Amino acid sequence: MAPQSLQSPAPQPSDLPEDMRALDAAASYLDDHDRSQLHKAWRIGAAAHAGQTRKSGEPYITHPVAVARVLAELGLDAETLIAAILHDTIEDTPLDRDDLAAQFGETVAELVEGVTKLDKLKFRDRQEAAAESFRKMMLAMSRDLRVILIKLADRLHNMRTLGSQSREARERIARETLEVYAPIAQRLGMNLVKAELQDLAFKALHPWRYAALEKRIRQQPAVRREAVIQVEAQLAQRLTKEGLKHRLVSRVKSPWSIYTKMRAERKSLEQVMDVFGFRVIVDTVPDCYHALGVAHATFKPLDGRFRDFIAIPKANGYQSLHTVLFGPYGAPIEVQIRTQDMDLVAERGIAAHWTYKQGGDSSSALNRANAWIAGVVESQKATGNSLEFLENVKVELYPDEVYVFTPKGRILALPRSATALDFAYAVHTDVGNNAVTARVDGRLVPLRTRLTSGQTVEIVTAKSAAPQPQWLDYVTTGKARAAIRQRLKQVGHEEAVQLGHRMLEAALERLDSSIERLPAAQLKRYLSDHRYPRLESLLEDIALGNRIPSQVAQHLSTTPDRDGHDTHAVRARDRILVSGNEGGVISFAQCCMPIPYDSIMGYHTTGKGIAVHRSDCRNVSEYRRSPERCVEMGWDPNVTGDYLVGIRVEADNRPGVLAQMASAIAEAASNIDRVDYLDRDNSVATVRFYIEVHTMDHLEEVRRRLRRVAAVHNVERI
Structure with missing residues (x-):
C-alpha cells in the first residue's frame, strides 16, 4: 500500500511555493491534466524529502523542482518533468519503484530508476574506471534518452549552486562537468545547456580568469559598439531590400569560448574579442541561401570560411550556414543563417523533439541521437575493453584531409573543406579554368560543393568558361587560388x-x-x-x-x-x-x-x-x-552600375531610428556601404550614410524616402 502522503489532495496553484510557481509558469505549455500530475509529483516529492536539506540549508525539494524547471524551459514532456521532480526519491527516501509506477505509470518509474542507477556511477580519476563509467552511461542513454536529459539538468542546477561546496569538491565537479557532461550535451545538440555548463565549470576552476573575461565582455568599448551598430544596420537594410522576413541578433561570446580560443589559437584577448557575431533567422531553407547571398554581397567573405551544415548537418542534427565576412573595420564578422526550426534544434538539440507540435522533419535531431547511441552500443560489443571503447567513441568524425577519386580511380588528397573546384585545379590548371560544374558520385553539383572522403568526382568543362572573382571565396588550396588570380x-x-x-x-x-x-x-x-x-x-x-x-x-x-x-x-x-x-x-x-x-x-x-x-x-x-x-x-546614355555617394541625415537621437532609416534606404532599392555618426547629443543625431545609387534620380528617390521617416529632420548630399 502506498504511503499516506501519496493520497492527500493536490494544492491549488495559489498555494504553491515560489519555486513551484516558477516551474508551473515554465510548464504552461502542458494541458490541465499534465499540470495537475506535475503538482501531484511535487506534493509527493516534498513529503518524501521532508526534513532533508541541501548543503546551502535550503529544503532538498527545491533542487528537483529546479531540475524540472530547467527541462520545462526546454519544452520537455510531462513524464520527464514528473520524473525530474522525483529523480532522487528511490535512492534517498522510503518511496520505491512500485510506488511511483502505481501513481504515475511505468514510464515515469523507469526514468527515475534509470537516473538513480546513473547517479550511482562515480567518476574517478583512474582512467579505466572513468572509461567503464562512460560505457555504462552510454548504455543507460540507449534505453531512454530522457534519462540523460534529466541527468544533464540535474548537473546544470548543481553547477548553478556550486558555491556551497568545498573548494576541492567544486574543482572535482567542475572537471567532471567539462570532461563528461558538457561533451554529451554538445553531442546531443543541446548548445544552451552545454555553453552554461562550460562557463560555470570555468568559473569554478578559474574564478579570477572568468571574472576578468566576463567584465571585458560586459564593458565593451564604445568603438566596438559603434561597429556592431554599423554592421547590423547594413545587414538589416540589405535583407529588407531583398524582401526577406528575418530576425537579426548579435551574438555575445561566452567567457569559456573566449578562453579556449585564446589557448587553442594562441591569440590575445583583443584579437579574440575583435570578432563580430550575428545570427540571421529566416523562414525557409531557400531563404537561408538567399540571406547568405545578401550577406556576401554586403561584406566580402573570407577565404575558406564558409560551411554548409544545412546540406550536410552535423552528427548531432545541427543545421545552419556559417560564413565569415570581412567587416568595415577589418574585423571578421561571423554569421550564422538558419530557419526558426533549425534555431530551435541548434539551441535545444534532441530536447527540441518534444517541443514540436506538428510532424515533418521535427524528429531529425532525436533520430540522429538515437542512431549515434545505437552505433556506440553496437561498437562496444566489438571492443576488447572499456578503454578501447572510449577511444573509439572519441575518434574525430572528420579527418584533416579528404581522399577523393577521379573517374579513372586515381586518389587525390585535398585539405579538409576542399571543394569540387579545388579538385578541378588539382587535376590540371586548364581543367580548373574551364570548369562549369561537377559530378560527385554521378550527381551534378555546383563547383563550390565541399567534398568528403570516398567520393568520386568528375569535372564538366567548356572552352568558353572562365574563372570568376567569386571563385576565390570557396577554394582552399594554394594552387587553385594562384591559378584563379x-x-x-x-x-x-x-x-x-x-x-x-x-x-x-x-x-x-x-x-x-x-x-x-x-x-x-x-x-x-x-x-x-x-x-x-x-x-x-x-x-x-x-x-x-x-x-x-x-x-x-x-x-x-x-x-x-x-x-x-x-x-x-x-x-x-x-x-x-x-x-x-x-x-x-x-x-x-x-x-x-x-x-x-x-x-x-x-x-x-x-x-x-x-x-x-x-x-x-x-x-x-x-x-x-x-x-x-x-x-x-x-x-554613356546607357550607363549601368552602382555608384557610391554620401548623404548627411539629421534625425531624432532615439533607439530604432537608425533601423528605420536603413529600411527606408533599402526600400528605395539602394545599398548602404557604411555609416558614420558625425555628431550626437541628447536630442539630435547627425548620421552620414554612404550609399550606392544608379543615377541622380535614384539619389533623389532615396532622399524622398528618408524624408518620409517621421524622426528625420533633414537630408542632403555631401
Missing part, C-alpha cells in the same frame, strides 16, 4: 586594352586619323622606340595612365622629327564616355563621389588609370595645372 589578372589586362583602344581612337579621331589608318611601319617604329612588344601593351599603358593618349596620337599621326617637336602644340580633346563596364581602369574619386549624370572630368594617374571627378570638385583646379593628364569625360 592569374587568370583574373589576364581578364583585367583585356579590360585595360579595350579602354586604351577607345582612348587612343578618340585622340586620333580629333587628328583625322585612326588606328586602322596608321602606317604599319610607323606604328611598328613607335612600339620599338618605346619598347612595347605589341600594340596591346601600349593600349594597356594608356588606360593605366602611363601614356597620355593625346601625345601618343600626335606621335603616331605625324612623321617623327629627329630634332624633336612640341608634343603639346596640338592637344586632342578626346571625350571618354563612362558606361560602367570599364572595370578597374576607371575609378571614381572619393573626394567628390560623382554619379550619373553629374558634370565630370577625368585625371590620368600613372599606373592607376583614370580617376573621375565632378567638375566642381575642390581638387579639379589643382589637376588643371597638368592639362596633358586631364581627360574630357561624359556619361
